[in-house]
Amino acid sequence: MSTFQLAQPASENILEMRDIRVEFSTGRGNDRRKIVALNGVDLSVPRGTIHGLVGESGSGKSTLARVLTALERSFTGTVVFNGDELPVRRTKEQRRHIQMVFQDPYSSLDPRMTIRQSLAELLRVHRIVQSRDIGTRCLELMDQVQLPARALDSYPISMSGGQRQRVAIAKALALEPSLLVADEAVSALDVSVQAGIVNLLADLRDELGLSVLFIAHDLAVVRNLCENVAVMYRGNIVEDGDTERLFTEPRDQYTRTLLSSIPRIRY
Amino acid sequence: MRGATVGQPLLKVEGLCVDVSIQGGEYAALKDVSFTVQRAEAHGLVGESGSGKSLALRSLMGLLPSNARVSAGSAYFNGTDLFANNGRNFRKIRGTGMSMVFQEPAVALNPIARVGTQITDGIAQRKGWSRKQAREYAVHMMQLVGIPHPELRVDAYPFQLSGGMRQRVMIAASVACEPELILCDEPTTALDVTVQAQVLALFDGLRTELNAGILYVTHDLAVVSELCSTISVLYAGQLVESGSAAEVLGNPREEYTRALLAATPRIDEPGQRLRSIPGTTPALRDRPADYSFAMRMADHAPDSLSIPEEH
Numbered sequence: 001m002s003t004f005q006l007a008q009p010a011s012e013n014i015l016e017m018r019d020i021r022v023e024f025s026t027g028r029g030n031d032r033r034k035i036v037a038l039n040g041v042d043l044s045v046p047r048g049t050i051h052g053l054v055g056e057s058g059s060g061k062s063t064l065a066r067v068l069t070a071l072e073r074s075f076t077g078t079v080v081f082n083g084d085e086l087p088v089r090r091t092k093e094q095r096r097h098i099q100m101v102f103q104d105p106y107s108s109l110d111p112r113m114t115i116r117q118s119l120a121e122l123l124r125v126h127r128i129v130q131s132r133d134i135g136t137r138c139l140e141l142m143d144q145v146q147l148p149a150r151a152l153d154s155y156p157i158s159m160s161g162g163q164r165q166r167v168a169i170a171k172a173l174a175l176e177p178s179l180l181v182a183d184e185a186v187s188a189l190d191v192s193v194q195a196g197i198v199n200l201l202a203d204l205r206d207e208l209g210l211s212v213l214f215i216a217h218d219l220a221v222v223r224n225l226c227e228n229v230a231v232m233y234r235g236n237i238v239e240d241g242d243t244e245r246l247f248t249e250p251r252d253q254y255t256r257t258l259l260s261s262i263p264r265i266r267y
Numbered sequence: 268m269r270g271a272t273v274g275q276p277l278l279k280v281e282g283l284c285v286d287v288s289i290q291g292g293e294y295a296a297l298k299d300v301s302f303t304v305q306r307a308e309a310h311g312l313v314g315e316s317g318s319g320k321s322l323a324l325r326s327l328m329g330l331l332p333s334n335a336r337v338s339a340g341s342a343y344f345n346g347t348d349l350f351a352n353n354g355r356n357f358r359k360i361r362g363t364g365m366s367m368v369f370q371e372p373a374v375a376l377n378p379i380a381r382v383g384t385q386i387t388d389g390i391a392q393r394k395g396w397s398r399k400q401a402r403e404y405a406v407h408m409m410q411l412v413g414i415p416h417p418e419l420r421v422d423a424y425p426f427q428l429s430g431g432m433r434q435r436v437m438i439a440a441s442v443a444c445e446p447e448l449i450l451c452d453e454p455t456t457a458l459d460v461t462v463q464a465q466v467l468a469l470f471d472g473l474r475t476e477l478n479a480g481i482l483y484v485t486h487d488l489a490v491v492s493e494l495c496s497t498i499s500v501l502y503a504g505q506l507v508e509s510g511s512a513a514e515v516l517g518n519p520r521e522e523y524t525r526a527l528l529a530a531t532p533r534i535d536e537p538g539q540r541l542r543s544i545p546g547t548t549p550a551l552r553d554r555p556a557d558y559s560f561a562m563r564m565a566d567h568a569p570d571s572l573s574i575p576e577e578h
Contacts, residue, residue, distance in 0.1 A: 056460075057459055160547045162547065190316050191487075191527065191531050192315060192526070192527065192544035194530070195541035195542060195543035195544075196543035199543065217459065217460060219460065219534060220532040220533060221532045223532070223537040224537050224541065243537075247537070257461055258461060261460045261461040261463065261464035262460060262464075263460075263463070263487070263489035263490045263492065263493040264535060265488055265528075265535075266493075267513040267516045267517030
């Protein structure tokens with residue numbers, strides 16, 4: 001594997017979000033309304049674990065991810081990363097540590113760049129390695145996401161959805177982040193391909209000690225992959241804890257409804 | 268009625284072949300696909316992207332894209348040959364005989380017509396109803412599919428409703444004429460799991476109460492297991508395996524079905540490492556005429572030179 005450098009451990013939790021509140025306003029004139037997207041959310045992600053985040057559409061999962069990655073800047077509350085509070089406006093170095101993988105592998109890569117060009121640009125801009133080492137680093141990244149070295153000189157158009165999602169993960173890993181935010185990263189994939197990406201995330205956790213916030217609506221995937229799960233409902237985290245306990249002894253009424261709705265393979 | 272051997276099945280598809288022409292070439296997208304749906308039976312048509320499951324559904328409704336055509340085979344609905352008579356039989360059957368629920372209600376619904384009108388357009392014309400009668404029926408149907416406060420929502424436009432509510436409007440419109448067969452093209456894929464459970468319960472109610480047959484296309488084995496008593500598994504345009512849901516899911520005979528099951532995360536069996544299927548279904552143009560799942564596995568054997576999709 002590579003000389004992957006994680007941020008030095010400074011606290012037990014890689015991430016602590018405290019009392020995060022986001023409000024949007026919609027409509028005009030008399031229709032003007034305030035929508036509370038996040039209503040004082042607390043979330044902690046222990047180092048080296050995959051933390052699931054589930055909930056229905058509109059519950060605030062993606063807004064939370066956007067606050068975390070500083071894509072959403074109008075919020076109140078604190079984001080503590082690796083023991084340090086992150087400001088709303090972050091430096092390049094602070095942004096580097098939290099990377100995101102998006103849902104749609106077809107729209108998240110530049111169609112005009114080969115995979116090597118995409119990765120090299122990131123490595124150069126963030127000065128991750130010296131110019132002469134970029135080639136080696138690209139090869140290491142391909143190895144980490146279990147793609148052959150030949151894939152470096154391909155364009156996204158010649159790749160399948162699963163391969164593109166691996167490239168998206170490689171791009172995130174290029175910046176040597178400590179926390180990966182996967183926002184429905186396996187939802188658009190066929191089940192046969194999804195299994196490979198789920199296994200890859202588990203391998204990255206086990207081999208690199210990477211921490212992942214895994215946003216998903218498929219609870220079967222979450223139960224298979226995550227150490228802990230948080231359940232969101234209407235801008236609040238209604239339950240958060242050990243995956244097995246949450247699935248076997250749910251405490252919150254909404255969690256129980258959610259669990260009883262899961263389709264099961266019976267025979 | 269389920270599993271009845273007497274009388275004719277509601278839908279009998281035999282040797283269905285669909286060809287698609289792409290840039291002058293003809294490619295077989297469906298090859299010799301046969302299955303039956305009985306009254307009050309839900310039949311699941313399962314497969315990955317590129318398996319041809321949606322194409323099969325569309326050919327039964329006469330809604331194939333212009334570059335696709337049924338090249339061989341037959342489909343009998345209540346004894347009527349759907350493909351005979353130059354496609355004119357579809358017109359008699361659509362709506363009252365069979366109807367379709369599409370995957371994406373935001374696309375399938377008319378954005379500038381009120382949902383109540385869209386639900387009753389078909390039946391009001393057939394029965395010559397007044398606007399008031401149609402409106403009352405729309406409210407009744409919306410209530411049936413579990414839309415809260417239907418009397419307020421009947422005049423809403425699709426954009427004013429949530430995704431789940433829109434999908435229910437679609438279902439209400441599809442079943443408004445009380446069809447004998449409902450064709451479903453992944454109708455719950457875009458829905459939250461709680462809404463999905465309600466929609467599945469709704470289909471099950473239509474099956475038992477209206478005696479409707481359901482042909483349900485999906486890639487989700489768990490959804491099929493919840494709703495369907497019989498299953499056909501498609502791979503790259505070919506029928507791989509079919510039988511009762513319990514047989515196919517509990518004791519699959521074919522390698523592809525087993526691979527699909529091993530790749531599916533189980534809510535009841537956590538902690539097991541999933542087994543991904545290497546490679547993907549090749550695009551129609553890149554498939555040899557005799558393509559099979561065994562060839563995909565051979566292509567992606569550990570010592571193979573092709574790009575391994577999964578490990």
